[in-house]
Amino acid sequence: MDLSRRSFLAAQGAIAGALLLPGGFLSAVEAATPPAPRLDDWKKVRAQFRLSRDFLHFAGFFIASHPEPVRAAIEGFRRALDENPFLAVEQGMFEGPAQNLQRRVCEDIALYLGGRPEDIALTGNTTMGLALVYHGLSLKPGDEVLTTVHDHVVHHEAIRLSTARNGASVRKIALFEAAASATVDGIIDRIRAAIRPATRVLGITWVHSATGIKLPIRRIADLVQEVNRGRTEADHLLLVVDGVHGIGAVDEPIAQLGCDYFAAGTHKWMFAPRGTGILWATAKNWARLTPTIPTFSDRECFNAWAQNRPVQGPTVAARVCPGGFHAYEHQWAMGAAFRMHQQIGPRRIADRIFELNDRCRRGLAAIPKLKLHTPLDRELSAGINCFEVEGHRPAAIVKALLEQRIISSTSPYAVTYARLSAGLMNTPGEVDRAVAAVKKLAS
Numbered sequence: 466m467d468l469s470r471r472s473f474l475a476a477q478g479a480i481a482g483a484l485l486l487p488g489g490f491l492s493a494v495e496a497a498t499p500p501a502p503r504l505d506d507w508k509k510v511r512a513q514f515r516l517s518r519d520f521l522h523f524a525g526f527f528i529a530s531h532p533e534p535v536r537a538a539i540e541g542f543r544r545a546l547d548e549n550p551f552l553a554v555e556q557g558m559f560e561g562p563a564q565n566l567q568r569r570v571c572e573d574i575a576l577y578l579g580g581r582p583e584d585i586a587l588t589g590n591t592t593m594g595l596a597l598v599y600h601g602l603s604l605k606p607g608d609e610v611l612t613t614v615h616d617h618v619v620h621h622e623a624i625r626l627s628t629a630r631n632g633a634s635v636r637k638i639a640l641f642e643a644a645a646s647a648t649v650d651g652i653i654d655r656i657r658a659a660i661r662p663a664t665r666v667l668g669i670t671w672v673h674s675a676t677g678i679k680l681p682i683r684r685i686a687d688l689v690q691e692v693n694r695g696r697t698e699a700d701h702l703l704l705v706v707d708g709v710h711g712i713g714a715v716d717e718p719i720a721q722l723g724c725d726y727f728a729a730g731t732h733k734w735m736f737a738p739r740g741t742g743i744l745w746a747t748a749k750n751w752a753r754l755t756p757t758i759p760t761f762s763d764r765e766c767f768n769a770w771a772q773n774r775p776v777q778g779p780t781v782a783a784r785v786c787p788g789g790f791h792a793y794e795h796q797w798a799m800g801a802a803f804r805m806h807q808q809i810g811p812r813r814i815a816d817r818i819f820e821l822n823d824r825c826r827r828g829l830a831a832i833p834k835l836k837l838h839t840p841l842d843r844e845l846s847a848g849i850n851c852f853e854v855e856g857h858r859p860a861a862i863v864k865a866l867l868e869q870r871i872i873s874s875t876s877p878y879a880v881t882y883a884r885l886s887a888g889l890m891n892t893p894g895e896v897d898r899a900v901a902a903v904k905k906l907a908s
């Protein structure tokens with residue numbers, strides 16, 4: 466007997482939905498959504514955002530303003546959900562792979578990541594992705610998680626909460642004395658020296674929101690592979706990356722970075738709907754995880770529950786994808802953001818972000834009494850620039866800039882700096898105005 470969720474619901478008449486929405490829910494929404502605009506110059510890209518023109522926005526990496534294609538996709542799904550909530554969720558989530566909207570979203574994301582749709586779990590943010598990894602790994606007393614002093618509170622807290630349950634230990638190391646003078650070889654040497662036989666996980670951040678430094682993930686992954694050549698499969702050191710300020714800002718295909726788990730919110734640089742994120746791993750690494758949150762995305766879990774038998778087969782991404790109903794108009798509209806990035810071109814985007822922020826860094830670095838904490842080298846920097854001005858607290862700098870309608874931010878860390886970050890919504894002229902305002906403040 467087929468005890469799938471579909472057959473349960475079909476028996477209750479849910480299949481009528483397909484008749485009410487001919488061609489399926491997806492084609493109905495697609496037919497009502499305006500085509501993607503042309504995005505072949507930066508002016509057109511900037512015009513996609515409803516950002517207030519009364520301000521210069523230099524904290525765009527904090528949380529996204531939805532661009533027009535994403536707003537249109539959200540609106541399409543929202544209308545369908547408001548008109549027919551039951552039929553929309555039934556078709557979009559439970560009627561099989563051809564109609565499945567999470568599957569469609571993962572296909573769009575996979576094109577961007579350079580990996581397979583079935584290796585992506587949709588999450589709500591970076592925080593959720595990291596928690597699913599650290600709680601899902603089978604760590605035990607005697608195992609060690611190695612992380613750094615530079616990571617975000619949610620990364621450290623995911624490790625703390627997991628190890629408090631499983632009894633593994635945690636060690637934090639500094640990867641450099643000062644971010645501004647860090648080198649790739651220096652970072653690699655410090656990690657190499659810190660790895661011990663008991664170290665099972667290395668947890669790091671791609672682009673640091675504390676100092677703006679970008680870590681050489683590929684080189685670190687190569688080091689991890691080298692360590693693993695002398696270990697059994699069960700004892701492998703696993704590389705966990707918080708990639709939230711790299712995805713959408715740096716053009717390195719994520720599935721080829723060499724990390725084992727990649728967690729990122731997509732509601733920052735990717736401009737996907739607020740409250741969305743991804744967790745990526747290979748099939749081998751998904752199989753190492755025990756799911757933490759019940760899923761609605763894996764048929765086998767439902768069938769096993771309905772048949773009162775153990776779940777069969779290894780853990781796969783869908784099994785880790787948190788269930789319960791979500792703000793589906795946001796989750797299903799994620800694909801629009803990834804398609805927009807593909808349309809503009811990930812390389813063009815990364816170059817533009819680098820050029821704007823390089824201009825910002827060089828402008829800041831030339832200001833007397835200003836200390837730039839972000840390296841100038843492209844290998845070690847991306848879209849976030851952190852600095853201090855002698856005699857001014859970071860919060861006072863942010864306040865003074867805001868009085869001139871320039872939005873900047875402070876880094877939420879024990880040692881805090883002022884931050885200016887340029888994104889696709891900014892122009893070189895705006896960067897110059899922001900730098901000039903900082904210069905005036907410092908003089």
Ligand SMILES: Cc1ncc(COP(=O)(O)O)c(C=O)c1O
Pocket residue numbers: 527589590591592593616617619670672673674707709710729730731742
């Ligand atoms: C480095 C880093 N990791 C994680 C987060 C939390 O991101 P999310 O809201 O996607 O959980 C932030 C917040 O901005 C961050 O700067």
